[in-house]
Amino acid sequence: MTTLPALAAAAREARAAWSTRSTLAVAAFALAGFVPLLTGDARTAELADGLYLACAAVGLAFTVGIAGLPSLAQGAFVAVGAVVGARLLELGAPTAVAALAGAAAGAAAGAIVGGGFARLPRAGFAAATWIFAWLVSLALQSLTWLLGGAEGTVVTAGPTPAGHYELALGLTAAAALAYLALARSTFGLRLAAARDREAAANELGVPVHRLRTVAVAASGAAAGVAGALAVALAGVADPTRYGPYLSFKLFVVVLIGGAAAPLGAAAGVVVLGVLSVAADAVGRLEHVAAARSHALLAAVMLLGVVSLGWEGLVRPARRPRRTTAGPGPAPGAPGRLAARSLAKRYGELVAADGVSLEIVPGTLTALVGPNGSGKTTLLRMLAGRIRPDAGSIVREGGVARTLQATAVFPTLTPLEHLLAASASRRRRGGLFRALLATPQARAEDAAFAAWARGVLVRFGVDPDTPAGELPVSDQRVLMLAAAYATGAAVLLVDEPAAGSSAAERRRLAGLLRGLADEGLALLVVEHDLALVRSVADRIVALDAGRVVT
Amino acid sequence: MRRAVLLLALVAAAAGCGTSRPERGTLTIVVDAPFSRTPYLGSAIEDGARLAASEIDAAGLHVGDREYELRVVTMDDALSAARAVANVRSAVERHAVAIVNEGTGVDAAWRVARGTPIGIVFQGGRGLVDPVTRRNVFRIAPTDHGIAFRLAEYLVPKGYRVALLHDDSDYGDAGAGELRRAFAGNRSSVALDETLPASALDLSPQVLRARRAHATALLVWGRPATIAAVLTAARSAGWAVPVYTPPTGADPFVRQQLADHPAWIDGLTFAGGRLTSEVGAAPFETFAQKLQQAFGAEGVGVRTRTGGRVVQPPETAMYAYDFVRLVAAALTRAGSTDPRRVTAALEEVTVEGANGDERAFNRLNHEGVVDDDVYFARFRDMTYAPVRDDPLSATLPAIPQTR
């Protein structure tokens, strides 16, 4: 598509997606742009500093709100950007170069932290990032060559305070737009899936650890650019500004403003700023220094947010996804799965003992057996989640598994489930394309959305209701639909009819048979023998880890 | 007759009503100090500035053809350079005629001050003041260079083997640099050169190392907590080694920390800017009394053996006081509140300082305390008096320090 038609298409889409909230946001930013005309340099500089904080906070909001990672290292990423920016500015580098270098340094630090800690449980991630923030702070204080000790590193003057203000306003807006673009992209959807149910996301082929690392790196980039530019604004890189309290403050503003909305964090900065004025007044009355009264205020607000389950001042808005006719995912090639002499023991317990089986395209194999016979363990081995102690598995064409328990992503709609599941089938779904919302990426988004709606019609699931609000039967069907959307040639379905009514079992039987007739290779674990007999081409019985038929 | 007198009175009153006195303008002096981190220092600077401002207002400040009064505004820099820069920006926005600063952030803030004079009244670091490149930065406080060299001049002739102990704070690091320069030509007088962790509560290992190096004197350059920790380590080990310090040795914190062992303070000798001048102690004592009447005495928090409440002589307050008075004189001389003209005038005026000494700057020198005005004082019973074995110190009287 050439540039002008592409821009015209983008404008049409933007107009279609426009809402009152969009109008308010644009108006707020436009009005905010005039503020330097009304304020002196000191106040403008203070506001610019606050906006750089907001930019870093928006970056953190993505990690906290979309990826679900309680990062307490954002202040450290700001510090990393500040150190790199300060060193370059000290050498006379242009402010833009220092800003880009700060962003790169922040991203690198974020990648290291994400890569190192993203596998930890949430509490562990929070603790590890908090320790990282402390380490960075201690390094800045102890290694005076980093930032020149208590007097800091003096840097050459760059833009005026008003210039910084407009730059910071623009960066905050850009960060919010980037947040929006990434949250709606498959990158964001898969992160959200992993946030909601990591195990289920893994089964859909979501590379959870890699995506989380990228998310933390992206937030590090936002922090790094903010850190470098804040140094240019202040004219000095002051190590005392980058203590763990900065990370704490950023975390608080994200929670107050709302981690799930692009401008939530910015709103949190405004709220904290306004309340800080009140805290200053109270502090003066009680002869408490501003630094202490601010910290006290932030701590009280965090306690309130956490204890009241506050979801943030700004709630996320659901925008309908555009659908257009277009090429959806290419159909996958037929596949099969062959297992030979699989064995698995857990101490004295034999979970699998010489199990061999083959699942071929166009067939539905049922796996039955009493509880504890090793069915789920076999499925996990076949899906590659656990390694067998012996034996071999050949997989052709991709394997997807549904979990035994009902495991949907409650905050995502069924449409978003399928978009997340089919992400690996995209041709133009990369991170940068999503960030820049290129016309090709948007066209592919719309085509996949149309395809996903069609699939959900076939499966009989409402595409737009958040999955957590669907009946359990629809949730179990959605799990099957999501596994189908991955394009895997082999589906491992674990007790799809558990707790279903007769009508629901008939629905499931129809869907499973339809998938097999379409050419997929299915292995279905089920206790309902009537259902099994009605759909299965072959029945394999397992007892104490051995195939008995 | 009575009617005539009444008429005359009415006419006089009407004439008086017709001519109203012109309103006094307000000029702002900003005190930018670490109120939250070192409240004692911040309030000392503020009190000195406020006392000077109130006296100037009482006498009347004329700048050009207008009369002004001075208003002192305080800002907390929390020992943060970035905070100091923001405060200076704010001061410039308020059209402050001068900024009294304890030293934090001056390296970055002097440019942002846009020519507004900045008076440093505490930190003595090298490089902070440069009359050529930083024309708007002045200092009334002893320099680290002066302190270090005077200490070397005092200690080397005594034949000591000195252990140079400095903590790893920025103050300690800067002082260490000056001490190394000062002792560069007398390395045989240095038994040990050791860095002390500023955050450590127990410095026994380091003090023991000094003892094993056969040091016969300790020169401790660091924050008050470090000095207290060194004294504790030495004295609790039974080592009666003489201890010498820069002005931080006189900080009340040292005596507060050792209040349970007052004998450990005895003999502690520090170097500082002289409090009195050649004319005698009276001017400084008068200043101290005025300060006490206005703001109360600065209690150290300890008592002498006879129960006297120890108060701290207001050295830093004196420097702030003198700087504000210099600024007032400069304003009058310049006849203008334009920062650059006031800065230029600061290099031309002379005032009598709180201690009776002349305070002045000039185009080549923005230091208000010369190195040769560094003296030595020794503690005895929680109060200190000038030593008798230094030519300058021997001429100085002891300042009363109990109430």
Added chain:
Amino acid sequence: MTKTLTLPLLLGLASFGLTACGDKEEEGLKKACPTPAPAMKSPPTLPGKFPGAPGVVYTGIAKSGPATVVSGYLPTAIGPAHDAYAGAIKGASGYRVTKEEQDKADAEVNFAGAGNSGQVKLLQTCKARTRVTITIRPA
């Protein structure tokens, strides 16, 4: 009668005492000078080629740690002594006066230059002699 006279008498004595003190200092400046300390055999080489005031007589030089302390005298009163040293320092290449102060009987001229800094302390001890103490230390 006694009571009436006491206060004026006391005031009179006090003012006499004060003027007497002031007079003592002035008397000291007027008194004849005793034999001076012997001059050094040859003029010392001062650090940084520190300039000497015309007519200065050096009586000793010593090291005090990093500082060099030079003693001597000028056969003049405090005013000309101060002017002589201030002029000599200002006229010396690479040197500048950073601060100078003169009182009735003493004066200081602070200087910097040639990698050093220090002070010339002048004290008039008798009618036509001013003691000179120069402290020169590395800058």
